[in-house]
Amino acid sequence: MAQRHMTTIVSLTLLALVLLAWEFLPPALDVPRFIIPTLSDCLAEFQRMWAFEGLWAHVLSTALYTALGFAIGSLLGAVLGYLLGMSAFWEKVLSPYILALQIAPKVAFAPLFIMWFGYNSMPKLLVTVLIVFFPVLVNVLQAMRTVDRDLINLARAYNLSRFGIFWKIEMPSTVPNLMAGLRIASTLAVIGVTVGELVGGNTGLGFLISYGGGQANAAMVFNAIILLTVIGFVLYSALVRIEERVLHYLPKAHG
């Protein structure tokens, strides 16, 4: 417990030091505020954005599409992962294409989606779905391949049906990997939405970044980045909470 107190104190002290450096170092070094705005510049800009730029609506829009894209992408990834995991044949047939798509930079599809669907929310949603899809798919597929054969034999000896084996053995066995995939995917979801908003559209924090960049308003860009990080952090923390709940049966490394 004392150890935990200590880490909190040191961690907060570090934060305070960074904030102080941020506030006082740039003016001391004569860095202009359109290059590096200070903490107080950013706070002032935050208030202005809140009052005049409809910041809250932008935040909500980005958060909504992050969550939506994450949900759809991970659902599709998990479902396909389980289906392929049950069929060695289709997994072999499809794996080179899955690999190719996984390697292709998903964000590069954004302009294409805009050409196809126009300047609306569809492109950013699709980029997010696409970017979230693969880590979940690959993690689930990997886990399905490594399910303990003896457990499956046990289930067979107990007369479980194919579906019973999936539902009672394979599915729970793969949950740890699924959760790991979801955690990776949650951080990628924010990237997907941001890229979608950067490339086209007039809402969301990604839009504010390109808008602020065009006006040489570095404080606006800073604020948008910070808020994007917060959205990603909230999603990630929620997943960690869920994971702790779901995987309570695993022995913990740190008492």
Add this chain to the structure above:
Amino acid sequence: MALEFRSVTKRFPTNSGEELTAVKDVNFRVEEGEFVSAVGPSGCGKSTILSMTAGLYQPTEGQVLVSDEPVTGPNTHVGFMLQKDLLLPWRNIISNIEFGLESRGVGKEARRERAMKELKHCHLEGFDQQYPYQLSGGMRQRAALARTLAIDPEIILLDEPFSALDAQTKLLLQNSFAKTIAEAGKTTLLITHDLAEAVLMSDRILVLSERPGTVIADIKVDLPHRDEPIKRRTLPEVADYAAQLFKLLKLEEKAA
């Protein structure tokens, strides 16, 4: 009669295209309520015998009969246990014990009742709500035995269930298994490489040859206290039986 192998041969295809004969012309019978062990060098097809009894795959030639019926697939007559306890880590102990009953149309309450009974049999009272990681290796194996007994099989197959345990736990567990199995009156086939274990726990010992495995000796263990290996251990004859097995296995090695 509970279990019978009639001239059973099992060949597996290998990657090189040739066939591997795991067991060849295996013949033996296990009477009802008997405790029989199979010993042999590694790779003698002990696990193949077990898998065929469990119905996980069929013999290439010959027949495996459980309660005078040929085994054609996984069936309700057989319960098996391996070196790994195979408890599902995401289930607590009681629902692990219930696992085998779920596919047999046993109602929820009846399942719980039966599982609780077996929990008691295996001396795990009070651990029903614990998860496998919270139990010691010996307790986990007892839970696995409870799960096996819960389905009330006619035959229990044990595939080296004690080999991953330390010497003391092993002895205590052998004793508790022997007692539980004797009380339940179950026919048992134990696969083991531990000769002393075979002598301490069995009514009869089948000695298998190297691959392709076949039965080279069928030894009756004429000693008391089958339900208490710890007591049987103190008998001087135990060493003679072990020596006899040792000789049999060694001779075969030289001949091969």
